[in-house]
Amino acid sequence: MLKTAITVSEEVRGALDAGAPVVALESTIIAHGLPRPRNLSVAEELEALVRAEGAVPATIAVLDGRAHIGLGKAELERVAGDPGLRKLGHRDLAPALATGASGATTVSATAFLADRAGIAVFATGGLGGVHRGWTETQDESADLRLLAQVGLTVVCAGVKSILDVPATLQRLETLGVGVVGYGTDRFPGFYLTSSGEPVDWTLRTPEEVAAVMHAKDLLAEPYSALIVANPVPVEEQLDPGLHDRVLARALVEAREDGVTGQAVTPFLLERLMRYTDGASLEANLAAVRGNVRLAARIAAAYA
Ligand code: PSU
Ligand code: MN
Numbered sequence: 001m002l003k004t005a006i007t008v009s010e011e012v013r014g015a016l017d018a019g020a021p022v023v024a025l026e027s028t029i030i031a032h033g034l035p036r037p038r039n040l041s042v043a044e045e046l047e048a049l050v051r052a053e054g055a056v057p058a059t060i061a062v063l064d065g066r067a068h069i070g071l072g073k074a075e076l077e078r079v080a081g082d083p084g085l086r087k088l089g090h091r092d093l094a095p096a097l098a099t100g101a102s103g104a105t106t107v108s109a110t111a112f113l114a115d116r117a118g119i120a121v122f123a124t125g126g127l128g129g130v131h132r133g134w135t136e137t138q139d140e141s142a143d144l145r146l147l148a149q150v151g152l153t154v155v156c157a158g159v160k161s162i163l164d165v166p167a168t169l170q171r172l173e174t175l176g177v178g179v180v181g182y183g184t185d186r187f188p189g190f191y192l193t194s195s196g197e198p199v200d201w202t203l204r205t206p207e208e209v210a211a212v213m214h215a216k217d218l219l220a221e222p223y224s225a226l227i228v229a230n231p232v233p234v235e236e237q238l239d240p241g242l243h244d245r246v247l248a249r250a251l252v253e254a255r256e257d258g259v260t261g262q263a264v265t266p267f268l269l270e271r272l273m274r275y276t277d278g279a280s281l282e283a284n285l286a287a288v289r290g291n292v293r294l295a296a297r298i299a300a301a302y303a
Contacts (some may be wrong), residue, residue, distance in 0.1 A: 022057075023055050023299050027059060031082075061075070065096065069114070088106065090109045090112045090142055108142040108146035111225065123156070127168075130168045132163065152225055156230070161191050169187060179199055180202065193237045209302075
């Protein structure tokens with residue numbers, strides 16, 4: 001049934017059938033997380049990074065009511081260029097398919113579609129999670145619950161630092177989602193190399209990650225994602241002092257402006273970009289590039 005709603009590109013289909021490495025990439029970061037027109041060159045660069053490591057990129061989005069796994073050039077241009085594109089979490093997929101809508105997929109929607117298509121590894125920037133002030137707003141990204149329901153490996157630079165990081169780590173523990181630090185015993189802080197929070201497991205090579213994935217396959221149930229938290233290199237991180245100052249300001253403004261729901265994350269990311277003169281964007285991109293590269297190596301080690 002799901003098959004009739006999903007178009008898997010020929011290249012991705014061929015790689016999956018051959019057991020070759022494939023890396024899923026999300027489209028919300030392209031459509032709603034990065035400024036135009038730079039977002040298109042980033043989208044193309046990320047796909048090229050995956051290819052350079054010998055894997056096939058599968059960028060995922062919904063176009064005219066069909067979920068696409070693997071986008072052609074024109075489709076990628078549309079995702080990057082169309083300002084009317086919606087932001088689709090997992091729960092938005094059914095209404096989008098039924099109404100013929102188009103939208104970029106968040107981590108929750110991308111992970112779901114990739115997992116169902118049989119893709120084992122997914123790379124992104126920073127996951128969504130529990131927002132600061134959660135006790136009042138109840139704002140917790142749907143990314144977390146969905147990651148408890150898919151089996152794939154997600155390579156990310158931790159969760160976005162705009163969030164309540166300790167609370168998010170607690171939720172991941174409750175949900176049974178595995179978290180390993182890549183080359184670090186500290187959970188990364190998205191724009192920052194470290195969030196200061198500890199992680200229980202440290203892995204150091206793609207082969208070690210692949211071994212954990214195989215062990216997970218043996219255990220099989222219950223299904224849940226493995227988060228490989230890969231820090232941005234120290235020399236490319238955002239200055240931590242600057243980060244804390246501008247984030248405090250952006251959080252106050254979000255509250256004053258009454259920003260809620262799906263708009264919160266893009267609002268905060270945009271303010272951080274503005275108040276750091278683009279430095280947060282560079283740190284974000286450095287993190288994503290590193291994640292995409294590592295994801296391709298993990299996919300190759302696992303294949
Ligand atoms: N990581 C980035 N930039 C982004 C996102 C992640 O570097 O824009 C997106 C992802 O798609 C993630 C979403 O799923 O933000 C979380 O949004 P929310 O907090 O509304 O669930
Ligand atoms: Mn939210």
